[in-house]
Amino acid sequence: MEDFRSAYETWQKKVKAQIEKRPERRDSFQSTSGFEMERLYVPDRIDSAYIAKQGFPGDFPYTRGIRPTMYRGRLWTMRQYAGFGSAEETNRRFKYLLDEGQTGLSAAFDLPTQIGYDSDDAMAEGEVGKVGVAIDSLEDMEILFDDISLHEVSTSMTINAPAAVLLAMYTAVAEKQGVPPEKIRGTIQNDILKEYAARGTYIYPPAPSMRLITDIFSYCRQEAPKFNTISISGYHIREAGATAVQELAFTLSNAKAYVKAAVESGLPVDEFAPQLAFFFNGHNHFFEEAAKFRAARRMWASMMKDEFHAEDPKSMQLRFHTQVAGSTLTAQQPENNIIRVSLQALAAVLGGTQSLHTNAKDEALSLPTETSARTALRTQQIIAHESGAADTVDPLGGSYYVEALTDKLEEEALRYMDRIEEMGGAVRAVEERYVQREIQRAAYDTQKKQESGQEIVVGVNQFRTEEEPQPDLLKVDETFVAEQKARLKRLRETRDQKAVDSCLETLRETCLSGANVMYPIKEAVKVYATVGEICGVMRDIFGEYNG
Structure with missing residues (x-):
């Protein structure tokens, strides 16, 4: 019990610090009957495993949550x-x-x-x-x-x-x-x-x-x-x-x-x-x-x-x-x-x-x-x-x-x-x-x-109905595909192709060297190299998985 009281007091200090940093959403949390909701409920009697297995919110091993409140x-x-x-x-x-x-x-x-x-x-x-x-x-x-x-x-x-x-x-x-x-x-x-x-x-x-x-x-x-x-x-x-x-x-x-x-x-x-x-x-x-x-x-x-x-x-x-x-x-x-x-x-x-x-x-x-x-x-x-x-x-x-x-x-x-x-x-x-x-x-x-039928799925293998009404469904207008391809074509025609080629070559060299690829990828993206072009370079170097 002494271990528990000490841990509980430590947790309450963390709660106070947390609330000072980020106040709780309300001053009081109550049920519909007006009962005050405690921040945390704990057992009246604590066995030796409680702190080790459950602990307190925001405390190792975080079973009860990662934040105190x-x-x-x-x-x-x-x-x-x-x-x-x-x-x-x-x-x-x-x-x-x-x-x-x-x-x-x-x-x-x-x-x-x-x-x-x-x-x-x-x-x-x-x-x-x-x-x-x-x-x-x-x-x-x-x-x-x-x-x-x-x-x-x-x-x-x-x-x-x-x-x-x-x-x-x-x-x-x-x-x-x-x-x-x-x-x-x-x-x-x-x-x-x-x-x-x-x-x-x-x-x-x-x-x-x-x-x-x-x-x-x-x-x-x-x-x-x-x-x-x-x-x-x-x-x-x-x-x-x-x-x-x-x-x-x-x-x-x-x-x-x-x-x-x-x-x-x-x-x-x-x-x-x-x-x-x-x-x-x-x-x-x-x-x-x-x-x-x-x-x-x-x-x-x-x-x-x-x-x-x-x-x-x-x-x-x-x-x-x-x-x-x-x-x-x-x-x-x-x-x-x-x-x-x-x-x-x-x-x-x-x-x-x-x-x-x-x-x-x-x-x-x-x-x-x-x-x-x-x-x-x-x-x-x-x-x-x-x-x-x-x-x-x-x-x-x-x-x-x-x-x-x-x-x-x-x-x-x-x-x-x-x-x-x-x-x-x-x-x-x-x-x-x-x-x-x-x-x-x-x-x-x-x-x-x-x-x-050992596992029941309501409406599928039990409690079925004879007729199913057709709900309103979202239909994606596929005319956008042609527009998407046209925008991609315009992009390739108007961007700085020399800059794109240079960035992709730098990416290729980085893939081979073992250095961090994020930096050349970022530069390639900024000059409007495409997803396919960037991934294509890495496909050439790394290969594809066929597992």
Whole structure:
């Protein structure tokens, strides 16, 4: 008890300091009955394991949250994933969502952009602007963020193999707005290992891909210290069919590989680790999902402290974005998806997420309409302002069930991670297709359960209706594709081609020399070299991965 009282008093001092720095959202948090909500609830009796396993919010091992006051001080960032068609169309959607109360941007890029091809490349045919916005050059990026201050908003970009190029474009747009790189905030996904295992938008083989990632770590440490250099993603692993345990294990194993690569490249762990972020899936099992996030924080904190000897608390704090599970959305009875999304989002909030995207009800059928995107955003706002879930820290902490689930998830995930380490780490496990096989096995098991009716999907294998009304769906006007290609043609005709050629040659030499590629990429972007041209140089030097 003396240990507990001492730790509790220390935590209360941290709370006071936190509130002086950032006041809580309200002077008083009350239930609808007028009951005062305590900042944190703790058990009356403390056993010896409490401080070691749960602790206090803002204290190692961060099971109960990474900040002392959590959402009482600042709500999570409400970040709706958006992007389709042209940069102009997506800019309009960004502004619409910001006007509706979104607090951060999340950019979806089309498939050609994600795999490093320009819109007029033969490989891009039929895919331009389909699953995200088409970005070919800095000109498109300028249009995408036209009249949106990059000093005031943070942006998450779902980009992996060409992450260095899109980051360079983003910083160049910020500079044109008068915002220096050290002031920008946001995240690039930049997680190539999960691409090999679960998603598929890779370009280069593992070794040069890992080099690009560590080059970005080093560049941002120097130039953009507020920008998250990677979003280590369990989301797509889970979407491919993994279990919650596998999502934890494979994500943290990938994270370990990135940290090792950065340390081996000469970067001190406390100089880059505070800029690492994570991206998890918010799936259907409400309590398991909340427990998963708590377990992830504890596992990361222990790994960074014990294995990498991090000393900066920020290196040990797992900060993460959550997107609710697209794979659980159904084309049948799409209104049911609103309920699914609400429960998944609430689990993420109760699990302590720092950022959240809620899917729209129609995303099993098409890109979301403005109305359905607004409803998805309103879901977050209702949770934040009407449910009381944000009024106390870690509301589920201390639940016998949730604490047992947290422990079990950690235990089983560590078993997987030990197996991966025995194989030589995450890169080798992916190269040997161990991770892919495990995900496929789990996906197959789920499919069998749903087909047999053992696992109920409401509206699909039970509680079906005879006739499904056709909802209003978003239709992207594909006439923009010709305009996009024409703009690209004009760009090539009017830019300084000698400057472009010179910058691309410098990039080629840098790729061969082993120096940091971010600097020549930034220069190439500024003279309007295209995504395809820059990635093409690196394709020539690094080759392509055909795993």
